[in-house]
Amino acid sequence: MTATIVAQQIINGVxxxxxxxxxxxxxxxxxxxxxxxxxxxxxxxxxxAFAAYFFMHLLxxxxxxxxxxxxxxxxxxxxxINLAIFAPxxxxxxELLPLIATIGVSTxxxxxxxxxxxxxxxxxxxxxxxxxxxxxxxxxxxxxxIIVLVSIATIALLYAFMKxxxxxxxxxxVAQDRxxxxxxxxxxxxxxxxxxxxxxxxxxxxxxxxxxxxxLTPFAGTSVIVKAFxxxxxxxxxxxxxxxxxxxxxxxxxxxxxxxxxxGLIDIVVFGLLLLMLVFxxxxxxxxxxxxxx
Amino acid sequence: MSVLLAAxxxxxAYGELSVCRGISLEVNDGEIVALIGAxxxxxxxxxxxxxxxxxxxxxxxRLRGEDITRLPSHERTMRGIALVPEGRRAxxxxxxxxxxxxxxxxxxxxxxxxxxxxxxIFDMFPRLRERASQNAGTLSGGEQxxxxxxxxxxxxxxxxxxxxxSLGLAPLVVRDIFRTIRTINEGGTAVLLVEQNARYALDTxxxxxxxQTGSILLTGTSAELGKDPRVHEAYLGRAATRxxxx
Ligand SMILES: Nc1ncnc2c1ncn2[C@@H]1O[C@H](COP(=O)(O)OP(=O)(O)OP(=O)(O)O)[C@@H](O)[C@H]1O
Ligand SMILES: [Mg+2]
Numbered sequence: 001m002t003a004t005i006v007a008q009q010i011i012n013g014v015x016x017x018x019x020x021x022x023x024x025x026x027x028x029x030x031x032x033x034x035x036x037x038x039x040x041x042x043x044x045x046x047x048x049a050f051a052a053y054f055f056m057h058l059l060x061x062x063x064x065x066x067x068x069x070x071x072x073x074x075x076x077x078x079x080x081i082n083l084a085i086f087a088p089x090x091x092x093x094x095e096l097l098p099l100i101a102t103i104g105v106s107t108x109x110x111x112x113x114x115x116x117x118x119x120x121x122x123x124x125x126x127x128x129x130x131x132x133x134x135x136x137x138x139x140x141x142x143x144x145x146i147i148v149l150v151s152i153a154t155i156a157l158l159y160a161f162m163k164x165x166x167x168x169x170x171x172x173x174v175a176q177d178r179x180x181x182x183x184x185x186x187x188x189x190x191x192x193x194x195x196x197x198x199x200x201x202x203x204x205x206x207x208x209x210x211x212x213x214x215x216l217t218p219f220a221g222t223s224v225i226v227k228a229f230x231x232x233x234x235x236x237x238x239x240x241x242x243x244x245x246x247x248x249x250x251x252x253x254x255x256x257x258x259x260x261x262x263x264g265l266i267d268i269v270v271f272g273l274l275l276l277m278l279v280f281x282x283x284x285x286x287x288x289x290x291x292x293x294x
Numbered sequence: 295m296s297v298l299l300a301a302x303x304x305x306x307a308y309g310e311l312s313v314c315r316g317i318s319l320e321v322n323d324g325e326i327v328a329l330i331g332a333x334x335x336x337x338x339x340x341x342x343x344x345x346x347x348x349x350x351x352x353x354x355x356r357l358r359g360e361d362i363t364r365l366p367s368h369e370r371t372m373r374g375i376a377l378v379p380e381g382r383r384a385x386x387x388x389x390x391x392x393x394x395x396x397x398x399x400x401x402x403x404x405x406x407x408x409x410x411x412x413x414x415i416f417d418m419f420p421r422l423r424e425r426a427s428q429n430a431g432t433l434s435g436g437e438q439x440x441x442x443x444x445x446x447x448x449x450x451x452x453x454x455x456x457x458x459x460s461l462g463l464a465p466l467v468v469r470d471i472f473r474t475i476r477t478i479n480e481g482g483t484a485v486l487l488v489e490q491n492a493r494y495a496l497d498t499x500x501x502x503x504x505x506q507t508g509s510i511l512l513t514g515t516s517a518e519l520g521k522d523p524r525v526h527e528a529y530l531g532r533a534a535t536r537x538x539x540x
Binding site for chain 1: 345366368376377385397399400402
């Protein structure tokens with residue numbers, strides 16, 4: 001009996017954690033390469049979710065295609081925020097400028113979405129939310145399976161890109177030493193653009209997968225972004241492996257806290273862990289590689 | 295012999311702080327040119343301007359007559375200028391092989407060529423072959439110097455700029471590095487060599503410039519400079535004492 005409950009919470013935790021990892025990975029990539037934070041990341045998640053929703057429910061597209069649409073919308077938002085904010089502000093002196101500008105973008109996007117979509121939650125139904133698997137007393141939906149599989153595939157693709165392609169290696173070089181990367185003939189501006197586009201595409205895609213599980217409102221992204229930030233910090237700023245571990249950890253903490261304590265305590269437990277990490281292991285879970293960004 | 299690189303009357307500054315004034319120097323095809331001078335004379339600053347890491351406040355830089363003064367560093371690399379910067383700057387969390395691959399970024403469309411060139415670098419520095427899949431950050435100072443030299447050669451430069459390749463290395467390793475620099479030069483690559491170790495620099499170079507507090511004090515063939523009492527007293531004397539102390 002208890003074993004079943006534990007197994008069930010592990011499943012729930014891994015599903016949630018996979019969603020958090022997708023959201024947090026983008027933040028980590030941008031931090032690793034630019035040492036910047038995109039505060040509008042949450043709103044890219046939200047807009048990705050709405051794009052998927054309307055593609056499915058208005059245009060009659062399939063859910064899997066709507067994930068691709070959300071990814072594309074995220075990528076376009078990435079192009080826009082790089083052109084409007086990160087690129088022009090890069091040489092303006094203060095590192096705070098882009099950060100503050102993205103807070104502005106976030107506020108604008110939230111209010112625009114509130115005006116257009118309204119505050120009432122949308123019911124994002126997918127055919128996969130209805131189908132339930134039962135295995136040894138535990139149950140999970142096809143939607144959960146999709147979430148976990150897409151997350152695994154994304155992480156594997158990202159890893160292969162970083163490890164085996166010329167562009168991925170160039171991206172790591174830019175993260176480690178931008179000036180020297182330029183001496184190799186790499187245009188750092190181009191790779192920074194690529195990083196922001198990749199991260200934002202991940203955010204959009206995360207939105208399409210998260211909305212059917214959580215609640216779709218103009219604040220859907222905001223509700224997970226705080227945890228995503230916590231995950232980035234627990235994982236060790238800019239560390240991809242650390243972020244993946246921390247994302248799963250936070251997902252598990254959330255499901256077990258819900259089961260054994262009280263859902264109201266989730267944030268307290270997560271941020272308690274965050275504080276402990278900051279005090280005892282400020283470089284993150286995988287500290288021996290702390291200087292490697294990305 | 296035609297002029298490969300010409301710096302004309304360069305004014306270089308960091309913000310408000312003017313560091314170099316009226317620097318003019320030339321590197322001809324096939325030459326090794328040394329730039330020597332005391333700490334803080336502006337040697338690294340001059341190299342950084344030539345490689346495009348610092349935009350001059352005044353003056354011009356020409357590569358085979360073409361004005362490249364405002365070109366960003368990555369485009370200069372594409373045109374054949376390679377810089378091994380001060381402090382070597384290998385990418386510490388990339389493997390030796392990955393560092394070399396990135397040096398060949400220019401040829402990224404031709405994987406077979408990059409592989410072949412890496413084998414060439416490994417033949418030049420067999421130590422690097424043994425450490426091919428090791429992170430560059432774990433290499434010794436001498437190995438890192440070999441790596442960044444090889445990495446710079448991967449871009450097939452016509453002008454190789456080296457900032458203190460001997461710094462912090464044991465005398466035997468230094469001799470190896472300088473021998474390699476001569477070999478590279480015999481292959482047709484012009485070299486602009488910044489060194490504090492004036493004896494090594496003048497032994498290796500055909501010509502030289504002496505930089506003093508941001509201006510060119512002297513220029514001439516290595517033999518002329520080696521005989522000049524001012525060079526002798528200020529640089530060779532000290533270098534000799536240091537070499538004896540080691
Ligand atoms: N990034 C910087 N910002 C401000 N001043 C700088 C900077 N880099 C160098 N300088 C100053 O410019 C002057 C010349 O420095 P540079 O590094 O070119 O000297 P150098 O001849 O290479 O000396 P060394 O032999 O010690 O390497 C020095 O006074 C130095 O303090
Ligand atoms: Mg120097």
